[in-house]
Amino acid sequence: EAQVTQNPRYLITVTGKKLTVTCSQNMNHEYMSWYRQDPGLGLRQIYYSMNVEVTDKGDVPEGYKVSRKEKRNFPLILESPSPNQTSLYFCASSRISGNTIYFGEGSWLTVV
Amino acid sequence: GQSLEQPSEVTAVEGAIVQINCTYQTSGFYGLSWYQQHDGGAPTFLSYNALDGLEETGRFSSFLSRSDSYGYLLLQELQMKDSASYFCAVGRDSSYKLIFGSGTRLLVRP
Numbered sequence: 018e019a020q021v022t023q024n025p026r027y028l029i030t031v032t033g034k035k036l037t038v039t040c041s042q043n044m045n046h047e048y049m050s051w052y053r054q055d056p057g058l059g060l061r062q063i064y065y066s067m068n069v070e071v072t073d074k075g076d077v078p079e080g081y082k083v084s085r086k087e088k089r090n091f092p093l094i095l096e097s098p099s100p101n102q103t104s105l106y107f108c109a110s111s112r113i114s115g116n117t118i119y120f121g122e123g124s125w126l127t128v129v
Numbered sequence: 130g131q132s133l134e135q136p137s138e139v140t141a142v143e144g145a146i147v148q149i150n151c152t153y154q155t156s157g158f159y160g161l162s163w164y165q166q167h168d169g170g171a172p173t174f175l176s177y178n179a180l181d182g183l184e185e186t187g188r189f190s191s192f193l194s195r196s197d198s199y200g201y202l203l204l205q206e207l208q209m210k211d212s213a214s215y216f217c218a219v220g221r222d223s224s225y226k227l228i229f230g231s232g233t234r235l236l237v238r239p
């Protein structure tokens with residue numbers, strides 16, 4: 018089954034404690050991206066990657082890091098989480114030549 | 130600046146037709162997409178318009194007018210399961226740098 022898998026799905030953490038949200042896709046997609054969704058603001062793009070070792074900033078990259086060492090994986094790293102990073106996070110992927118973007122199930126992150 | 134505007138809420142009756150509008154302001158426009166999201170779920174892709182005109186996919190159609198910076202999603206033969214949030218998104222400089230609208234919550238009544 019074609020899917021984008023995120024982990025963890027739910028996490029409560031404390032300010033300043035580094036965390037990583039993993040994302041993996043099994044569709045051999047070149048493009049992967051991270052979004053955060055906050056009430057009334059829709060989805061905002063954090064980072065995206067066009068292929069292995071190629072990443073670029075989206076609209077809200079501050080406080081986040083990403084890496085793309087393998088085609089299937091695109092982890093989101095919060096080096097020092099703060100309460101304003103409490104949000105619902107979505108990973109997504111698609112083919113470079115396609116317009117259909119597939120989203121993961123989302124990761125609810127709470128920073129206290 | 131860059132922005133997308135869509136109505137926050139729309140209510141319609143089962144079996145009816147509803148249109149959700151989206152106006153955008155962005156540099157380097159690169160296509161208009163529509164996504165559906167049920168409460169607690171992930172966004173799912175509905176349609177994409179790169180050129181002016183109407184794209185039809187089953188009960189859903191999407192329209193784009195680049196000269197008016199405007200598009201809409203048309204849902205026909207509404208069903209209860211269509212109750213969800215609908216987001217328009219535009220590609221900025223590429224189809225991969227996406228800006229999303231804040232979403233339209235559609236409520237379908239019996």
